[in-house]
Amino acid sequence: MTNILVTGGAGYIGSHTCKLLKAAGYTPVTFDNMVYGHDWAVKWGPLERGDILDRAALDAVFDTYAPAAVIHFAAYTYVGESVENPGRYYRNNVAGTVNLMEAMRDHGCRSIIFSSTCATYGVPERMPMTEDLPQKPINPYGWTKLMIEQVLRDFETAHGISHMALRYFNAAGADPDGEIGEDHDPETHLIPLTVQAGLGLRGPIRIFGDDYPTPDGTAVRDYIHVTDLADAHIRALEVLMEGGASRMLNLGTGHGASVREVVDAVGRVLGQPVPAEMAPRRAGDPPMLVADATRARNELGWVPRHTDIDAIVETACRWHRAHQLG
Ligand SMILES: NC(=O)c1ccc[n+]([C@@H]2O[C@H](COP(=O)([O-])OP(=O)(O)OC[C@H]3O[C@@H](n4cnc5c(N)ncnc54)[C@H](O)[C@@H]3O)[C@@H](O)[C@H]2O)c1
Numbered sequence: 001m002t003n004i005l006v007t008g009g010a011g012y013i014g015s016h017t018c019k020l021l022k023a024a025g026y027t028p029v030t031f032d033n034m035v036y037g038h039d040w041a042v043k044w045g046p047l048e049r050g051d052i053l054d055r056a057a058l059d060a061v062f063d064t065y066a067p068a069a070v071i072h073f074a075a076y077t078y079v080g081e082s083v084e085n086p087g088r089y090y091r092n093n094v095a096g097t098v099n100l101m102e103a104m105r106d107h108g109c110r111s112i113i114f115s116s117t118c119a120t121y122g123v124p125e126r127m128p129m130t131e132d133l134p135q136k137p138i139n140p141y142g143w144t145k146l147m148i149e150q151v152l153r154d155f156e157t158a159h160g161i162s163h164m165a166l167r168y169f170n171a172a173g174a175d176p177d178g179e180i181g182e183d184h185d186p187e188t189h190l191i192p193l194t195v196q197a198g199l200g201l202r203g204p205i206r207i208f209g210d211d212y213p214t215p216d217g218t219a220v221r222d223y224i225h226v227t228d229l230a231d232a233h234i235r236a237l238e239v240l241m242e243g244g245a246s247r248m249l250n251l252g253t254g255h256g257a258s259v260r261e262v263v264d265a266v267g268r269v270l271g272q273p274v275p276a277e278m279a280p281r282r283a284g285d286p287p288m289l290v291a292d293a294t295r296a297r298n299e300l301g302w303v304p305r306h307t308d309i310d311a312i313v314e315t316a317c318r319w320h321r322a323h324q325l326g
């Protein structure tokens with residue numbers, strides 16, 4: 001079977017992608033420093049503990065597995081922390097990726113799928129958001145991802161490594177079979193925090209701001225199911241490995257849900273209202289981020305299947321019930 005190197009494969013989106021890689025006939029080789037990853041999430045291929053900043057560890061994994069391509073999830077992802085400690089983010093995300101790409105160059109690996117983000121756009125000028133909007137990040141986390149997009153272009157020019165930079169909107173939900181799910185520590189994301197509040201695992205969910213210029217005053221995001229994201233990665237991988245051109249693609253549903261709508265959806269799924277309280281805006285949060293993912297649909301033949309917020313939230317609730325109460 002063809003080996004695919006999955007950096008960050010023990011994390012949330014990486015582990016869901018490993019499951020689909022295996023189902024598609026590949027062997028996902030997870031390379032993760034386990035700072036935020038989980039052993040239990042690595043079920044569909046070998047786990048190699050290592051850091052993308054460690055060139056010798058990368059060389060060893062390329063020598064052992066000769067991967068046909070790399071799917072690169074490994075990164076630090078806390079926006080707030082990136083403002084307070086930017087060095088940790090530029091070193092890990094940017095320098096780590098340069099290290100990884102030099103290892104790819106030296107081992108003849110010519111395809112990479114990269115986790116980019118809607119955070120590279122900053123506060124967008126238009127909605128829904130197409131790929132050609134100006135990219136003006138408003139925090140160091142977003143800057144690291146934008147810099148990496150440039151690194152990808154330069155490595156293609158110099159070394160012929162082709163890429164797909166997938167700009168995810170808000171990853172959400174859990175494996176519909178309940179085998180894996182989202183378990184960040186600390187958790188900052190709205191859906192898991194709301195589910196935990198609804199299950200009595202923490203206090204009321206704090207709604208950050210109700211004075212945004214949106215229909216109900218709370219911020220709007222495009223929640224894309226993690227299995228739909230994983231599916232896009234398999235498609236992007238196959239397009240690249242068949243010689244397709246490098247691309248930067250948005251991945252979202254094209255539908256926005258407000259914070260209040262998410263809290264209400266969790267209440268409906270759990271069968272009781274979630275305790276919630278108002279709180280000030282969180283610094284650096286744009287009012288609205290909704291994808292125009294037409295390009296991904298056309299280029300990858302990708303159609304997100306979980307578009308209803310209740311259906312997305314249901315998979316998350318099921319996972320948290322089983323994983324955190326069970
Ligand atoms: N979750 C989202 O909504 C979202 C949105 C846009 C983009 N992204 C991007 O998608 C990717 C995956 O996000 P996630 O939510 O699954 O995060 P995650 O923290 O669950 O997974 C990241 C994994 O990378 C590993 N890692 C970090 N630094 C590493 C290093 N130096 N060497 C080896 N392993 C390392 C961590 O241990 C972790 O297992 C990230 O690159 C993130 O920036 C996520």
Ligand SMILES: O=c1ccn([C@@H]2O[C@H](COP(=O)(O)OP(=O)(O)O[C@H]3O[C@H](CO)[C@H](O)[C@H](O)[C@H]3O)[C@@H](O)[C@H]2O)c(=O)[nH]1
Nearest residue numbers: 077117118119188189190193206207208219221259282285
């Ligand atoms: O306790 C909470 C947590 C979040 N929110 C709100 O819920 C929305 C979604 O917040 P998340 O933290 O779940 O997600 P973000 O939109 O901030 O972040 C996501 O998208 C970013 C791009 O903007 C990055 O890519 C990041 O990695 C990814 O998690 C925001 O309006 C936020 O203010 C609350 O009201 N209360």
